[in-house]
Amino acid sequence: MLTMEAKVVQSPQISTWVEMEKTGRRPSGSLHFTHQRSRGQKRVQMLISAQLHLNRTSNKQRSNAQPVSCSYKNFPASVVESGSINGSYDESMILKNKSQEIEPYLSGRCIYLVGMMGSGKTTVGKVLSQVLGYSFCDSDSLIEEEANGTPVSDIFQFYGEGFFRDKETEVLRKLSIMHRIVVSTGGGAVIRPINWKYMHNGISVWLDVPLEALAKRISSVGTKSRPLLHSHSGDAYKNAYNRLSTLLEERSEAYANASTRVSLENIAAKLGYRDVSSLSPTAIAIEALDQIENYLRDEEGMSFGTF
Numbered sequence: 001m002l003t004m005e006a007k008v009v010q011s012p013q014i015s016t017w018v019e020m021e022k023t024g025r026r027p028s029g030s031l032h033f034t035h036q037r038s039r040g041q042k043r044v045q046m047l048i049s050a051q052l053h054l055n056r057t058s059n060k061q062r063s064n065a066q067p068v069s070c071s072y073k074n075f076p077a078s079v080v081e082s083g084s085i086n087g088s089y090d091e092s093m094i095l096k097n098k099s100q101e102i103e104p105y106l107s108g109r110c111i112y113l114v115g116m117m118g119s120g121k122t123t124v125g126k127v128l129s130q131v132l133g134y135s136f137c138d139s140d141s142l143i144e145e146e147a148n149g150t151p152v153s154d155i156f157q158f159y160g161e162g163f164f165r166d167k168e169t170e171v172l173r174k175l176s177i178m179h180r181i182v183v184s185t186g187g188g189a190v191i192r193p194i195n196w197k198y199m200h201n202g203i204s205v206w207l208d209v210p211l212e213a214l215a216k217r218i219s220s221v222g223t224k225s226r227p228l229l230h231s232h233s234g235d236a237y238k239n240a241y242n243r244l245s246t247l248l249e250e251r252s253e254a255y256a257n258a259s260t261r262v263s264l265e266n267i268a269a270k271l272g273y274r275d276v277s278s279l280s281p282t283a284i285a286i287e288a289l290d291q292i293e294n295y296l297r298d299e300e301g302m303s304f305g306t307f
């Protein structure tokens with residue numbers, strides 16, 4: 001039986017809004033589900049300094065997944081609600097089934113998404129949190145909140161990257177004692193070994209996205225909120241590509257520290273797509289769960305049994 005409780009932890013300055021909701025969707029359709037559940041709608045909002053606890057004795061039992069989203073201040077609009085992440089009906093069903101199979105084996109451990117700017121950590125992270133019944137946190141947003149709402153770009157401009165990195169480490173330290181959170185980390189969180197110490201309390205997933213796709217995404221949304229890519233003139237795609245290329249060269253070894261890697265090129269090849277841009281966040285989330293499943297199997301060895 002899964003239990004969640006709010007408990008005061010050592011950081012009284014972190015006021016956390018946690019919103020819990022049980023969604024009431026019963027899967028139906030042609031795919032067979034072994035773990036169907038019917039849930040009522042429930043929404044609880046509380047102001048806490050929180051540590052979300054999981055009763056570890058429940059390790060391999062089916063739990064009542066409770067989708068919880070958190071930020072230090074406000075509940076971000078769900079991507080799912082916005083409708084922007086929807087893959088096909090079948091993809092959604094596969095994702096839901098897979099998440100229900102895996103969730104009990106996570107034992108409440110947080111999932112850290114790492115990867116370059118624009119790799120989809122936030123987008124895919126929200127999908128994963130929703131289906132796993134986890135909270136979602138974006139480390140950049142938490143840093144901004146700790147800096148009284150100062151945007152990341154301003155933190156870089158006025159206080160410098162070193163200051164930002166210290167805040168990032170602090171946020172990851174705080175998150176590392178929590179449970180049941182999908183964390184979208186900043187693209188550079190991987191460069192400090194101390195951050196890995198914190199992230200290894202959970203399971204990390206590297207979203208490995210080809211440079212061309214990253215540059216395309218970034219140049220279409222603009223670089224205003226991403227100070228390391230910001231440029232005032234020239235071709236937006238080319239600028240983003242060149243800068244991302246240098247950063248990736250510096251960081252690829254650090255990304256490889258992640259527990260698992262999700263390669264968009266591999267997913268596209270498996271699905272018979274020529275281009276990774278055809279991949280929906282749902283398809284990427286399914287692959288992330290597949291890779292997490294492999295990781296858990298390796299971790300547990302033969303005693304893990306079958307899902």
Ligand SMILES: Nc1ncnc2c1ncn2[C@@H]1O[C@H](COP(=O)(O)OP(=O)(O)O)[C@@H](O)[C@H]1O
Pocket residue numbers: 115116117118119120121122123124184217218221277279280281284
């Ligand atoms: N699978 C995808 N296909 C197309 N666009 C995507 C996909 N995933 C994310 N994006 C878009 O790419 C941009 C960056 O995504 P985001 O999730 O913010 O990345 P990150 O958090 O890693 O910086 C956003 O505009 C988002 O809508």
Ligand SMILES: O=C(O)C1=C[C@@H](OP(=O)(O)O)[C@@H](O)[C@H](O)C1
Pocket residue numbers: 115116117118121140152185186187188189225226227228
């Ligand atoms: O790659 C990086 O060093 C950074 C990535 C950004 O986060 P996203 O990866 O979410 O864009 C943000 O943390 C900051 O601008 C620095």
